[in-house]
Amino acid sequence: MSIRHGLLALLERGPRYGSRLRTEFEARTGSTWPLNVGQVYTTLGRLERDGLVVREGVDEAGHVLYALTDDGRAELRAWFARPVERTDLPRDELVIKLAMAVGAPGVDVRAVVGAQRRHLSEAMHTYTRLRARALSEAPAHPDEVARLLVLEHLVFRAEAEIRWLDHCEARLLRLAEATAAEPPQTPPAPPV
Structure with a gap:
């Protein structure tokens, strides 16, 4: 499961903070794949490091907001365009x-x-x-x-x-x- 790309897709709607991204991800997937908020923030840190998101200020409650960069939008479009490979099958x-x-x-x-x-x-x-x-x-x-x-x-x-x-x-x-x-x-x- 690509949490990385899932978060990018949610950020396409506009800037969000980590726990809101977690809530929206779980709502979108019917709470089938629950996320740990720490996992969300770790992923956001990697996305920021890779230049796919940037911090864009804070909201009125003091939450740090993250937004997509142009590179993030390009990565998201590329992810939606490519098929999911099934060659690296997980152990069942x-x-x-x-x-x-x-x-x-x-x-x-x-x-x-x-x-x-x-x-x-x-x-x-x-x-x-x-x-x-x-x-x-x-x-x-x-x-x-x-x-x-x-x-x-x-x-x-x-x-x-x-x-x-x-x-x-x-x-x-x-x-x-x-x-x-x-x-x-x-x-x-x-x-x-």
């Missing part, structure tokens, strides 16, 4: 867990798959309820539409992972059937 704990469980002594891989499927089903129901609520509010404001897009992403991602778990279970059943059908191997005869 579920994939690692299943890969390690296959053939591990005393592990029922189907039970692992079942537990994950139940968890995803519950999460998907929650996301679907939140999505239905957001749709019933007739989203007309960009922040509401942004929140809806995030919720829909979570629904679709959970659906895709459930389909993948179904595939894993089918493959594991075929493996179990093939293993059961193999004749038992007799140990080689000792040399005479």
Whole structure:
């Protein structure tokens, strides 16, 4: 997730201070990816160092305001224009867990798959309820539409992972059937 670019996008609307950026980021993403305010200020410091934002005075409450520079606007336009690369895939704990469980002594891989499927089903129901609520509010404001897009992403991602778990279970059943059908191997005869 690019917090750096997310903050630049929020600053496109005008100067903001750190905790307001945090609040707007969380509102825009439906609080799916909460930010630590320290992380926001650290990122703002790096953006300032890189010449993408500048400090632009203080507001009436004494908060330091940050604003985009021309280089910041150019970086933001370039970010929106380029596709998100999927070549640097993060490690997925579920994939690692299943890969390690296959053939591990005393592990029922189907039970692992079942537990994950139940968890995803519950999460998907929650996301679907939140999505239905957001749709019933007739989203007309960009922040509401942004929140809806995030919720829909979570629904679709959970659906895709459930389909993948179904595939894993089918493959594991075929493996179990093939293993059961193999004749038992007799140990080689000792040399005479």
